[in-house]
Amino acid sequence: MNRTRLHAAGKMLVRCYRAKLSVCAALCVLVLCWFYIFPVYRLPSEKEMVDEVLRQGDVWQKNQTGIDLYRKLLTDCCNPQGMFAVTKKNSPMGKVLWYDGEFYHSHTVNNETFPLFVEDNPLPLPLKKCAVIGNSGILRHSKCGQHIDQADFIMRSNLPPLTKEYVEDVGHRTHLVTANPSIIERRFQNLLWSRKVFVENMKVYSSSYIYMPAFSMKPCTDPSLRAYYALADTSSNLTMLFANPEFLHSLSKFWKARNIHAKRLSTGLYLVSLALGLCEEVTAYGFWPFSIGLDERPVSHHYYDNILPYSYYHTMPEEFLQLWQLHKSGTLRMRIGRCPP
Structure with a gap:
């Protein structure tokens, strides 16, 4: 027992x-x-970052070895030369495009979408001096417009205003501009009622490329296709490019391995990454995610408004620190504050 x-x-x-x-x-x-x-790990405070940038000052020296290394890293991981946009070459009929923001959704290239893709990468590679323009309020009163307009290839984020009151600070030339479908929804009522205002607004970007993440998430697809047809039906000089979800997914993995833990990278970081992969020299303007500037005065979130992003999606300070390290190493140049005459 x-x-x-x-x-x-x-x-x-x-x-x-x-x-x-x-x-x-x-x-x-x-x-x-x-x-x-x-x-x-502890992110530096805003005051610490201001002090760090002030200590660095205008000292910058181009590091060709660093530039070549980063271009190779990005080519090996993400192939921006061949994959940054959806093309007939990399996405033939029947190919399944898995949404990079929603892996349980996909789009199979069909008779409706295949004709909308460009044949191959349309950019005149290699691009020489590139300027990537963020939209931070740090650009206000910067007088960087002439510096920006002197670049050989200029990339801008999310359809920013380029009206006369901003030209002195942000320039007026554009070669590629991103258009987030959420902007199409908010600013142009999803193009469901009228397309005239959208088409008129796009004229400020002349004959540039419009870069849209049509296959990032399912709600992005229809507004992106409507934007394509709105421009095509009015014989616009603009060319629509759809971001390749494979490229965006590869970039997310690349930066996650470098301590950026955002749910989604910002559009600005996608563009800087694209530029580092395609350009011989990159200068970034308007990247400053902090609410105080170098003079310790308040800085608006955008140079044209102060609408804050969803903090749930992006980790802008983490992104800035990575870009700042590249700046200090001479791999890219960041212009913060006023540009010299």
């Missing part, structure tokens, strides 16, 4: 021990996941 009880008690102890091990293992997995999503 005692042996039976001891045997039963032993079995119970083993079960309890196994249960505890399972609980401990589950807790360990949760802790590891937590540290992966929210890594233990």
Whole structure:
């Protein structure tokens, strides 16, 4: 009888021990996941970043070795030369395009979408001096417009205004501009009622490329296609390019390995990455995610408004720190504050 009880008690102890091990293992997995999503490191404060930039000053020296290395890294991981846009060459009929923002959705290239793609990469490679323009309020009163307009290839984010009141600070030339479908929804009522205002607004970008993430998330597809048809039906000089979701997904992995843990990279970082992969020299303007400037005065989020982004999606300070390290190494140049005459 005692042996039976001891045997039963032993079995119970083993079960309890196994249960505890399972609980401990589950807790360990949760802790590891937590540290992966929210890594233990302290971002510098806004004041610390201002001091860091002021210490660096205007000192910058081009590092050709660093530029070549980063272009190789981006080519090996993401192939921006061949994959930055959806083309007939990289996305033939029947190919499945998996949405990079929603992996459980996809689009199969068909008779409706295939004719909308360009034949191949239309950019005149290699691009020489490129300017990538963010939209930070740090651009206000910067007088960087002439510097920006002197670049050989100019990329802008999310259909920014280029009216006369801003030209002195941001320039007026554009070769490629992104258009987030959410802007199409908010500013142009999803192009469901009238396309005239949208087409008129696009004229400020002359004969540039409009770069849209049509296949990033399912709600992005229809507004992007409507934007394509709105421009095509009015014989616009603009050329629509759809961002390749494979390229965007590869870039996300590339930057995640470099301590950017955002749910989604900002449009600005996608453009800087594209420029680093395609251009011989890159200068970034208007990248400043902090609410105070170099003079410790308030800075609006955009040079044209102060509407804040969803912090859930982007981690702008993390992105800035990575770009700042590239600036200090001479791989790209960041213009912050006023440009020299």
